[in-house]
Amino acid sequence: MSISLVRTCILYIVILAGMRLMGKRQISQLQTSELVVTLLISDIAAVPMQDTGQPLVSGLIPIVCLITLELFMSFFMMKSSRFRRLLCGSPVVIIENGQLRVKEMKALRITLEDLFEELRCKDVFSLSDVAFAIVETNGTLSIIKKPEKNPPTAAMMQLQNSDPLFEAVIIHDGSFSPFGLSFCGKDQAWAEAILRRKKACVQDVFLMTADPGGHYTLILKEDLS
Amino acid sequence: MKRLWAACLLTLGLLLSCWWGNQTAQQGASQMERALSSIEQAIETGDLSAATIQSEALTHQWATWHRVLCLFLSHTTLEQIDQNLAALPRYLQQEEAGLARATCARLRDQSENLRDSESILLENIL
Known part of the structure; x- marks a missing residue:
């Protein structure tokens, strides 16, 4: 044993x-x-x-x-x-411009049920919306929708893009995350200054996240109980 | 690139350990066969006390090889040799020359298997 x-x-x-x-x-x-x-x-x-x-x-x-x-x-x-x-084969196109390529599907042994299941999983509900569907070498299905079926992007609508803001964890369970701090361009002193204002110390923090713009979310351990 | 170097080192380690395993099995089997020949010769000449001493020496020697061989050979195979080696001196002490000869033959066969087990032979590969 x-x-x-x-x-x-x-x-x-x-x-x-x-x-x-x-x-x-x-x-x-x-x-x-x-x-x-x-x-x-x-x-x-x-x-x-x-x-x-x-x-x-x-x-x-x-x-x-x-x-x-x-x-x-x-x-x-x-x-x-x-x-x-x-060793891995090549990607295979099985839908081109909304048209099924039956020969390729047969070669890959993909049934229509499998294909439509995959399409539904990727939020495609009509074959005519698809410009290309490609079976990748690892077996996943990549779908490229027709341009007119894609939701508009900020660039299409000519909107002014601001810097992408995303939150990173900077304090987790009472300890600093150097990766999170560098990710949002802040340092420990910045976080400690906020904590001083809130009359808390690092050990009291359950979670603190911040974005490069300086917005933060603070959850203290005492708030959880 | 670091991973490629790691792969090269691992390959070297693998080849070395396989070579070491093969050499150890070959040496162990050869030495055992030599010792068995000597014991069989002593039995043939009727010098059972000399054969007993040699068989006990072989048992002690085998204990050392066993410690190394069990690292890469099936324990069941080695235990069968252990059992036969444990019986051989007892047969000789009891002057059971026929049983001792039979045990020697069995041990010779097992040591041949031991030698072949790590060799890169078609029979082993297939």
Whole structure:
């Protein structure tokens, strides 16, 4: 029992480090090779975890080998578009100017039900609204609506654009977030000055957010109770 | 680029550990076969006390190899060798030459399997 416990901890750390090493690509939309690696790693890790008669290394070697191969594959895919196409395929257009491309749909084995479900998920309710629908190499469907069916943008309406303002968390549960502070261009002194005015200290703060314009939201811990 | 270097280092580590595993298994099996030949020779000449001493020495030697081999070989395989090695000196002490010879043959077969288990052979790959 204790062997399984220790092995599980070791494998957890190794897989976590491996996924971190493979990067953010691995945990977002999966390409074919990434999907294969993720499935295999989870399967291989289970064997030495449960069967203490198998050496831990017999699980670690294939896991490290898969991580290494994936790293090399992603490097070669980055260097050669031909290699990437060979491994991941190419995006396929299945709707062009509101017209279905049945041949491509058949090749991809996408049914009309699947297609319309995807369209509804992306707030498209009529085929004629679609300029292009493209099945990406990771299997997701990208939809480009016809210009006249798109909601108007500020640029189309010739409105004066102001700087985008978005809030960042600068204090969370009594501690400053350096990332949030730099993100909204403020410093600790600015936040502390506000807190002094509110007769509070950093430890009293549950959440404080701010935007580059200096607007802020402050929630104190005492407000929660 | 850092990830590529990490991949290169991992590959090197993998190749080294595979080579080390292969070498250790080969060496362990070869030494065991040599020791078994010597024991069998002693049994053939009727010197069972010398064979007993040699078999006990082999058991002690095996304990050292076991600690390394269990890092990459199935524990079940190694435990079978443990059991046979534990029985061999007892058979010799009881002057059961036939059973001792049979145990030696079994151990020889197991050590051959041990040698082959880490070799890159078509049978192992397929």
